[in-house]
Amino acid sequence: MNKKIHIIYRNYSQVKNELSIKKLVKFCKRNNRKIFISNDVNLAFKYNFDGIYIPAFNKFTCSQKFKKKTNFKIIGSAHNYQEILIKEKQGCEEIFISPIFFNKKNKSFLGVIKFNNLALFSNRKIIALGGINQNNIKRLLCTKSKGFAGISGIKKTGLI
DSSP, X not given: OOTTOOEEEOOSSSOOOXXXXXXXXXXXXXXXXXXXXXSOHHHHHHTTOSEEEEOXXXXXXXXXXXXXOTTOEEEEEESSHHXXXXXXXXXXXXXXXXXXXXXXXXXXXXXXXXXXXXXTTOOSEEEEESSOOTTTGGGGGGSSOSEEEOSHHHHHHTOO
């Protein structure tokens, strides 16, 4: 697997298994891969994650700063201008904007032009997310994104 691929641990429906989390973090650290956890600052610090991922549905803006540790990164996702503003207030260094392309799960998508217009609203590092596959990956070169993220396209190519 390419070393530039980072992992985000997201688990919204089940109780978090801390033993599995500990093993996953250990695996990522051993393989020099960055790992983030979604919505759980306490576990992020407890198990030495590289940072935290704040999903678009998390609108909570906390006035107290995270106990910043060296190289701890805050990343998040957004779907529109208002959510981009929230992610900036939450201290996100990178913002995933989605969905850029059509996929079966989400019939509405931004496309390259709307994506680029949203990306102009922020000076943060913008990452393209959603519907990215072998057929449209070259279109990412026309965007203002600094990278891309996904799961289904990665699964289909056998990277994970």
